[in-house]
Amino acid sequence: MSYQYLLCEIENRVAVVTINHSPGNQLNTQVYQEITRLMGELEVNPDVRAIVLTGAGDEAFVAGADIHEMVDLDTVGMMNLTQVTRVSFSRIENLTKPVIAAINGEARGGGFELALTCDLRIASEKAQFAFTEINLGVIPGGGGTQRIQKIVGQGTAKELLYFGKFIDAERAYQLQIVNKVVPHDQVLSTAKEWAEELAQKAPVALRMMKAAVQTGSNVDLESALTIEAACYDAAFATQDRREGMAARLENRTAKYTGK
Structure with a gap:
């Protein structure tokens, strides 16, 4: 366009x-x-x-x-x-x-x-x-x-x-x-x-990070912590999380795919 x-x-x-x-x-x-x-x-x-x-x-x-x-x-x-x-x-x-x-x-x-x-x-x-x-x-x-x-x-x-x-x-x-x-x-x-x-960061984790900060800032603390936990769980379930942890253990640079 x-x-x-x-x-x-x-x-x-x-x-x-x-x-x-x-x-x-x-x-x-x-x-x-x-x-x-x-x-x-x-x-x-x-x-x-x-x-x-x-x-x-x-x-x-x-x-x-x-x-x-x-x-x-x-x-x-x-x-x-x-x-x-x-x-x-x-x-x-x-x-x-x-x-x-x-x-x-x-x-x-x-x-x-x-x-x-x-x-x-x-x-x-x-x-x-x-x-x-x-x-x-x-x-x-x-x-x-x-x-x-x-x-x-x-x-x-x-x-x-x-x-x-x-x-x-x-x-x-x-x-x-x-x-x-x-x-x-x-x-x-x-x-x-x-x-x-x-x-170069993990795209889904960055997305969840932004969601936790933006949404959490508009609610009470307990609700914000619930939002953070949900975003954490979503990021943890990704292939990028496995790649990031593997890269740390293998002392190499992680290659994130957004999956």
Whole structure:
């Protein structure tokens, strides 16, 4: 399937998805829908074990939503767009394969929310982050109010959301919003290195690991432990588990097949 605003390259079992929508790689209905479709394709592609998501150019990861599309929408129109956004972001968050955001520049509004749907985030030293919706008279509508507080806590989340000011990459790292800050020219290569390393892990175990963390974070501890146990049992039943343990005993590198 061809895409107008997305680029996708697959190499070494890693798919690099680039949002290419000038100016600023802004999000609109078509971009959201293309993300949903492409992520669905990558989910079932056996040649892909990890995904890197980034923005085209050197200035922006994603500089928010396309206000030109939103400005004249009525309430029903905005409700429809919000649903499209939610489906797209949930598709990324709920992929069984790890997704790494390579944040090469500004992550504003919806772009910040998009980054939060990814499992891991690597930021350029030039990256900046902000929930700027309050400055437009609205609030984040793509999950930002909920996902950010799970990372930084409610107090800091309110600071970021209420004031709508940019923070730099180092501050984002201190708040554990990003996992690593690298020189600007290394952000994509570092994300690809991480993805290639993850692509060598046992796919089912990685899938179960993600399910245990993601699902378990939304329930009470006893329920989370039950989920973890079920995911453990599923991973233990695989051929990859036998290969991994055999490789350890034989002092060799395991070769995982995803079975």
